[in-house]
Amino acid sequence: MLWYTRRDGIVRGPYPGRQVSRYILLGRIRESDDVKPDGGTWTALSAYPELIPDVMKLPPSEENRQKLLMARMREDERQPGDRREREPNQDAEGFREQRSGGERRRRESEEELRHRLLRYQLTHAAQASRSAYRYPLVASGLVLLGLLLSFVLALFEPEEVAPDCAARAHPGVNWNNCNQVGLVASRADLVGASISNARMDRSQLSGAQLSGVNLEYSSLNLSDLRRADLSHARLVGATLRGADLRNSSLVQADLSYANLSSASIEGADFSGAILDNAIWVDQKPCVPGSVGVCLRYRKK
Numbered sequence: 001m002l003w004y005t006r007r008d009g010i011v012r013g014p015y016p017g018r019q020v021s022r023y024i025l026l027g028r029i030r031e032s033d034d035v036k037p038d039g040g041t042w043t044a045l046s047a048y049p050e051l052i053p054d055v056m057k058l059p060p061s062e063e064n065r066q067k068l069l070m071a072r073m074r075e076d077e078r079q080p081g082d083r084r085e086r087e088p089n090q091d092a093e094g095f096r097e098q099r100s101g102g103e104r105r106r107r108e109s110e111e112e113l114r115h116r117l118l119r120y121q122l123t124h125a126a127q128a129s130r131s132a133y134r135y136p137l138v139a140s141g142l143v144l145l146g147l148l149l150s151f152v153l154a155l156f157e158p159e160e161v162a163p164d165c166a167a168r169a170h171p172g173v174n175w176n177n178c179n180q181v182g183l184v185a186s187r188a189d190l191v192g193a194s195i196s197n198a199r200m201d202r203s204q205l206s207g208a209q210l211s212g213v214n215l216e217y218s219s220l221n222l223s224d225l226r227r228a229d230l231s232h233a234r235l236v237g238a239t240l241r242g243a244d245l246r247n248s249s250l251v252q253a254d255l256s257y258a259n260l261s262s263a264s265i266e267g268a269d270f271s272g273a274i275l276d277n278a279i280w281v282d283q284k285p286c287v288p289g290s291v292g293v294c295l296r297y298r299k300k
Contacts (some may be wrong), residue, residue, distance in 0.1 A: 029045070049252050165180070171189050201223065226244050243264070248268045250269060265281060
């Protein structure tokens with residue numbers, strides 16, 4: 001699908017969805033901008049949460065800030081020596097915007113600038129060679145620059161945390177692939193936890209804080225999730241058959257391919273939730289493009 005963007009009456013596009021998400025990550029498209037699919041109507045970007053990169057939906061924390069920083073550095077194709085960086089007479093903060101107010105980009109961190117400089121040197125080092133006898137030296141320089149780049153990136157790469165199935169319930173806990181059947185964690189704070197591919201059958205999680213939690217392909221059959229905060233949670237392919245979700249918050253949660261058969265959802269808030277190919281409480285599938293509500297195939 002192709003998309004158009006609009007800011008202050010200026011229309012740009014068309015862009016494929018992947019490029020739109022990339023521009024959002026880099027700050028070139030803002031949440032206040034209007035977007036529309038090809039042949040569709042203009043609406044706020046917030047109406048299409050599937051375009052927002054997952055890393056921007058994580059709850060605020062130092063670890064998630066580093067994840068966002070690394071994602072932006074991986075996507076940034078600009079080179080050092082950019083006009084915005086060469087411009088003399090900068091202000092007291094060492095930063096001067098050259099574009100108009102509608103086109104200004106966010107200020108970059110030192111880590112991002114350093115990453116671009118190293119990548120530029122690595123890409124263009126071969127061009128510095130003028131004679132054939134310099135090729136071995138250039139090759140050695142490329143190897144050294146590659147090692148230096150890897151070292152710098154490793155400094156800012158979030159440390160991998162091994163699953164700890166015996167860990168108590170706490171924010172950011174890693175219960176991936178764990179068996180937590182019958183877990184009692186009512187009103188527990190599990191914000192940002194990773195519980196993918198886990199067994200959580202018959203768990204007691206009423207009132208729990210689960211914002212931003214990763215519950216991909218986890219089993220929560222007949223679990224008590226009353227009044228739980230599952231906003232921005234990743235529940236792709238999760239099994240929620242018979243789960244009690246009454247008065248819970250699933251705002252902008254990703255429930256693609258999740259199974260909600262016979263779940264109790266009275267009072268639950270599904271605003272902005274992605275329900276693509278989910279099995280709804282009546283055991284019928286939702287069509288792709290279902291956001292906030294389960295849409296059905298129209299009979300011809």
